[in-house]
Amino acid sequence: EIVLTQSPATLSLSPGERATLSCRASQSVGSYLVWYQQKPGQAPRLLIHEAFNRATGIPARFSGSGSGTDFTLTISSLEPEDFAVYYCQHRDNWPTWTFGQGTKVEIK
């Protein structure tokens, strides 16, 4: 079973700053890594699929990178609406689906 570990648990930043979120897999997942954003009281929203492909309607300030075991979600310049919890997720070949534990991006 693949385990996804996200870091840090909480990221305290100001609007306009750059956010760098990490997701590490316990074994190689190739490029099969997905990122979601979740705001309080809402369902998660798909941001990035297959490590670096932005979903429809997602602003260009969101970018994904990485392959194998180490992945990064970068928000180039935080907007007020970007303060939320971010989850990574992987689907393996079995298939089963796994989520990371989340990173909260909060206003400093």
Place this chain on the structure above:
Amino acid sequence: QLQLQESGPGLVKPSETLSLTCTVSGGSISSSRYYWGWIRQPPGKGLEWIANIYYSGSTYYNPSLKSRVTISVDTSKNQFSLRLSSVTAADTAVYFCGRYYSGFDPWGQGTLVTVSS
């Protein structure tokens, strides 16, 4: 635009079976290539995948829940359903349904299910 909506009881007694339905509108649940699934989120905690069903009818379960979970589809109603047996307080969560291709998208709004006597 595809939309998903969860429905079912908001309160379930311990040891009983939780049953939820996800109604799909704006598209066919029989469309090829897609998985349809359930994800839950205990209050204040992270996301946990429960089960998926492929358009062909194949089912996939979280190993930690497999003995208690059944996912099924009713193509005539454009719905899919979740049954979770022998529930305890640990099953209290917001339950989301979603469509999966390269990621879960879209999601339903979620429904809170509380397990309590």
